[in-house]
Amino acid sequence: MPEEDPTARLAHEMRETLGRLVRRIRREGGPSVQKLVVLSRLERDGTSTVGELALAERMRPQSMAQAVHELEDAGLVTRRPDPGDRRRQFVDLTPAGRDLVDATRRAREGWLTETLERELAPDERAVVAEAMRLLRRVADA
Amino acid sequence: MPEEDPTARLAHEMRETLGRLVRRIRREGGPSVQKLVVLSRLERDGTSTVGELALAERMRPQSMAQAVHELEDAGLVTRRPDPGDRRRQFVDLTPAGRDLVDATRRAREGWLTETLERELAPDERAVVAEAMRLLRRVADA
DNA sequence: TATTGTTATACTCTATAACTATA
DNA sequence: TATAGTTATAGAGTATAACAATA
Numbered sequence: 139m140p141e142e143d144p145t146a147r148l149a150h151e152m153r154e155t156l157g158r159l160v161r162r163i164r165r166e167g168g169p170s171v172q173k174l175v176v177l178s179r180l181e182r183d184g185t186s187t188v189g190e191l192a193l194a195e196r197m198r199p200q201s202m203a204q205a206v207h208e209l210e211d212a213g214l215v216t217r218r219p220d221p222g223d224r225r226r227q228f229v230d231l232t233p234a235g236r237d238l239v240d241a242t243r244r245a246r247e248g249w250l251t252e253t254l255e256r257e258l259a260p261d262e263r264a265v266v267a268e269a270m271r272l273l274r275r276v277a278d279a
Numbered sequence: 280m281p282e283e284d285p286t287a288r289l290a291h292e293m294r295e296t297l298g299r300l301v302r303r304i305r306r307e308g309g310p311s312v313q314k315l316v317v318l319s320r321l322e323r324d325g326t327s328t329v330g331e332l333a334l335a336e337r338m339r340p341q342s343m344a345q346a347v348h349e350l351e352d353a354g355l356v357t358r359r360p361d362p363g364d365r366r367r368q369f370v371d372l373t374p375a376g377r378d379l380v381d382a383t384r385r386a387r388e389g390w391l392t393e394t395l396e397r398e399l400a401p402d403e404r405a406v407v408a409e410a411m412r413l414l415r416r417v418a419d420a
Numbered sequence: 421t422a423t424t425g426t427t428a429t430a431c432t433c434t435a436t437a438a439c440t441a442t443a
Numbered sequence: 444t445a446t447a448g449t450t451a452t453a454g455a456g457t458a459t460a461a462c463a464a465t466a
Contacts, residue, residue, distance in 0.1 A: 146384055148408050149391040150319060153304070153312045155411045156297055158337050158418040161434075163294070164455085171294045172456065178291060189424060196299050201457050203426055225424040225465045243287055250290040250417075257420045262413050267289050269410030270296045272403050276391075277299040279398045302457075305432085313433070330447060342434050344449060366442045366447040 166249035173209055174242060176202075180215065180231045181239045187226045196277070214238060307390035314350055315383060317343075321356065321372045322380045328367050337418070355379060 163171060172195075179194060180186060186194075192202035206229055209215045214235035220226035231239070242248060254263060304312060313336075320335060321327060327335075333343035347370055350356045355376035361367035372380070383389060395404060 142384065143392070145396045145404065146389065146392045148404060148411070149389060149395060150316075150384065151408070151411050152300075152391065154316045154319075155415050155418065156301060157313055157316060157433095159293075159414055160297060160301065161337060162418045164434080170455070172298055175291075175295045175298060178295075187424080188426095195295075196302060197456095198458060199425070200427085200459080203424095204457080207426085223424085223466070227425070243283065243291065248287065248290060250293065251284070251287045253417050253420050254290060255286045257417050258413055263286065263289060265406060266410045266413055267292070269407045270289070270292050272399055272407055273300055274296050276394050276398050277296065277303045279394050298456095305457080311432075328447080329449095338433095339435060340448070341436080341450085344447095345434080348449085361447095364443075364447085368448070 163250055168248065169238060169242065173205060173214075174239070176205060176209065177214060177231065177235050177239045178243070180229065181236060185228050185230050187220070187228060189226070191229065209235070304391055309389065310379060310383065314346060314355075315380070317346060317350065318355060318372065318376050318380045319384070321370065322377060326369050326371050328361070328369060330367075332370065350376070 160171075169177075175195065176191060179191065183194075188203050188206055189199055191197075191206065192199040195202065197205075206215060206217065210217060214232055216230050216232055217227045218230075220228055254266070258266065301312075310318075316336065317332060320332065324335075329344050329347055330340055332338075332347070333340040336343065338346075347356060347358065351358060355373055357371050357373055358368045359371070361369055395407070399407065
């Protein structure tokens, strides 16, 4: 057994656990992870441009343009040009988009919410919440 | 603002943070997350069958067969039929596969390892490690 | 020229359905 | 019939490259 750097070991466990979690969440179906995140941000921060959304989610603008286009096709957002700078597109939630966010946020039936509630004690959920805060720092480093 | 269930809020933060982390890790290139996990498991547990690997990683056997096939093309694993039950395929690490696992495990230069080391204090890394343990329970529930 | 966004294309990961070979 | 695995195909998510419109 080679000597192990504990941080490298943690990195490996993160890769394994994250992969497993993402597969599990996806398998439950429902509105897709990524799109829901974009919708939630629109609800929280209001009107944004495609570029702002891409920056906020740390995605390529091209990828975000694609995602926004699909959300528009699904009737969950609208786009309109910024009157002051016609290169830019303002993106807004539609009522249907807002309903979906509200429903999902309130839903106690979402698989992940339900499982966190059932499998973890309140103090364990607090550990996970703190870890998310830390991991965001890592992702944004 | 609708009343918020704190657990639903945590679920949302997990989706956002996990997505961001996964994108960030991918962007660094290097051996792919999923394949490295399979290689590491082979190193730790020794020879496995495709089905065992799929079960361990909670993936569909078809998906794992695909992954193993690509690892074989890359010269990182070999397959051979179980002499006792010729439906089954034993999967083994090649020397090249073992070298890759060793190099990656020891590497202090991997982006994730390096960033965890630089951005988080030891007690913060302990929080993340504990959260991974908890999240594995959630993923496997 | 620089910025904002889009289109075209491709790659990774994973899934389902249908199949083959072996037990 | 049941089990282990493979092949074919599809979809989500995201990336890069090339482009168009506007500033």
